[in-house]
Amino acid sequence: MLHASGIHLARGGRTVLHDVDLTARTGQVVGVIGPNGSGKTTLLRTLYDALTPQAGAVVVDGTPVRDLSRQEVARRVAVVAQEPESELPITVLETVMLGRLPHRPALARPRPGDHAAAHAALDHVRARHLAGRLVSRLSGGERQRVLVARAIAQDAGHLLLDEPTNHLDIRFQHEILQLVRGLAATTVVTLHDLNLAAHYCDAVLLLDAGRVVAAGPPAEVLAPAVLAPVYGVAVHRTELDGRLHLLFSPDPCPPAEPPTDPHPGPETDT
Numbered sequence: 001m002l003h004a005s006g007i008h009l010a011r012g013g014r015t016v017l018h019d020v021d022l023t024a025r026t027g028q029v030v031g032v033i034g035p036n037g038s039g040k041t042t043l044l045r046t047l048y049d050a051l052t053p054q055a056g057a058v059v060v061d062g063t064p065v066r067d068l069s070r071q072e073v074a075r076r077v078a079v080v081a082q083e084p085e086s087e088l089p090i091t092v093l094e095t096v097m098l099g100r101l102p103h104r105p106a107l108a109r110p111r112p113g114d115h116a117a118a119h120a121a122l123d124h125v126r127a128r129h130l131a132g133r134l135v136s137r138l139s140g141g142e143r144q145r146v147l148v149a150r151a152i153a154q155d156a157g158h159l160l161l162d163e164p165t166n167h168l169d170i171r172f173q174h175e176i177l178q179l180v181r182g183l184a185a186t187t188v189v190t191l192h193d194l195n196l197a198a199h200y201c202d203a204v205l206l207l208d209a210g211r212v213v214a215a216g217p218p219a220e221v222l223a224p225a226v227l228a229p230v231y232g233v234a235v236h237r238t239e240l241d242g243r244l245h246l247l248f249s250p251d252p253c254p255p256a257e258p259p260t261d262p263h264p265g266p267e268t269d270t
């Protein structure tokens with residue numbers, strides 16, 4: 001279980017999170033959605049103690065994250081962050097093996113179980129064939145799958161993912177989120193695609209300008225009346241095969257067209 005309460009966080013002299021609460025119960029997948037700059041990444045980074053809020057607390061399985069060492073945090077929380085591309089000559093397998101570091105003393109050599117966990121994680125994301133490749137030479141989508149594999153190999157009870165579907169084609173977007181759903185981990189995932197949030201999240205938290213606008217089951221939060229004012233688009237909701245689907249159009253209130261005259265008279269100069 002992951003619980004954040006009363007998170008207030010300022011950056012560059014500006015408040016970017018205002019009194020934010022988030023709860024991910026054991027085994028749940030919680031989606032954090034909201035427009036660009038609404039605070040999704042900032043909230044995620046606060047959850048794993050990469051950012052320290054001015055007020056509020058994050059508690060992981062009953063322990064305040066602030067009271068945990070870096071290694072203890074890494075044993076409990078795996079992160080797939082938006083990482084800048086690296087030119088380091090490191091292979092895919094070596095990258096995934098990094099996920100095993102929190103499970104052994106500093107400088108200790110990897111054990112056979114570490115290799116097995118790394119290979120199993122690569123199998124999970126269907127990337128075993130990439131094991132020997134340099135990460136710097138992968139496509140964006142291949143790289144993203146490797147980062148998810150590293151988080152799986154970390155075998156933490158909690159998983160935080162920042163836009164994990166970035167760079168992925170439609171099939172892999174669904175595959176990665178299906179896979180995340182299938183893990184036993186308590187998960188918080190930021191997503192821009194609201195239909196993916198509808199399909200894969202047990203609960204959704206909608207942020208706007210650093211404030212929680214709505215939180216709860218997808219069917220409640222992903223409602224046109226909730227989303228339209230936040231995103232500034234028209235939202236239409238429908239159901240297909242028992243699943244909620246959202247459709248968007250750019251202008252919520254198109255300016256009223258002047259009525260067309262079915263019998264226009266000849267133009268006259270005045």
Ligand SMILES: Nc1ncnc2c1ncn2[C@@H]1O[C@H](COP(=O)(O)OP(=O)(O)OP(=O)(O)O)[C@@H](O)[C@H]1O
Binds near residue numbers: 016034036037040043
């Ligand atoms: N290092 C920083 N210094 C100052 N302000 C920052 C910093 N990083 C982010 N911000 C601001 O914090 C706010 C929230 O940013 P954040 O990246 O959390 O939003 P987001 O919802 O993840 O956005 P996006 O959907 O565009 O990725 C934005 O207004 C952003 O400009």
